[in-house]
């Protein structure tokens with residue numbers, strides 16, 4: 001018998017420290033939802049890796065705050081107010097981002113909302129809102145950024161933040177889960193469509209990441225179950241890590257997929273859920 005006992009982890013695994021290398025030096029990236037938990041962390045890491053980044057999000061104030069916190073224009077960080085649900089706002093926001101960065105080498109689609117409802121009575125307007133932001137918005141931004149890359153022969157990358165919900169799904173957030181499944185399928189198709197232009201397209205599927213969105217999810221679940229939201233939040237840990245996934249951990253995977261070392265990973269929905277989803 002082995003001297004190592006097989007057991008379930010009984011202590012939180014530490015977040016590993018990693019060093020930032022200038023793997024994205026000279027590159028420009030656009031991050032939608034860039035003031036949110038995961039988007040901001042991605043922007044922060046890309047800047048540490050010497051990229052220049054435009055943060056796009058809904059509110060001027062939070063865009064300004066985030067840009068300042070990440071070092072401002074002097075540190076390679078810029079901001080654009082953009083509602084991804086509006087085609088006109090996306091067109092203007094992408095054009096502004098190109099102007100600010102000079103060129104866009106990569107896009108991260110992180111903007112999203114999550115709505116919860118009884119699976120048998122989701123309103124049509126909730127379906128529409130959910131899809132307009134999470135899927136149509138991501139498509140619009142991807143299409144315009146890809147057109148810019150093609151026009152300027154930029155070998156680029158697009159990484160969308162999907163979710164384990166797009167694979168397994170949750171009945172309490174059926175429309176959200178369907179929008180993320182759509183994002184996984186869109187990723188596969190765009191990967192094929194854009195390969196000839198040397199644009200690599202992937203998505204990542206996080207599990208429960210400690211961000212404002214997960215707090216929102218625990219509050220919504222609390223209404224279904226009457227269990228206090230903080231207790232639900234605490235339970236949404238990754239079993240193998242015995243803790244929540246941290247945004248920086250999703251950022252590290254996203255940064256890899258945006259980079260030149262990821263050429264063989266194409267059209268994939270890469271799990272970032274610490275082993276919760278086996279496919």
Ligand SMILES: NC(=O)c1ccc[n+]([C@@H]2O[C@H](COP(=O)([O-])OP(=O)(O)OC[C@H]3O[C@@H](n4cnc5c(N)ncnc54)[C@H](O)[C@@H]3O)[C@@H](O)[C@H]2O)c1
Nearest residue numbers: 033035036037038083084110111112163206208209211213
């Ligand atoms: N937190 C998790 O547990 C988790 C798990 C799986 C997937 N995800 C996905 O990760 C991504 C980031 O989520 P997060 O946890 O950082 O959430 P978050 O709520 O902190 O960030 C989402 C950001 O999107 C922005 N946004 C919403 N609607 C927008 C619109 N119409 N136009 C532009 N921006 C808009 C919000 O203002 C916010 O800053 C989302 O796509 C989410 O679905 C999160």
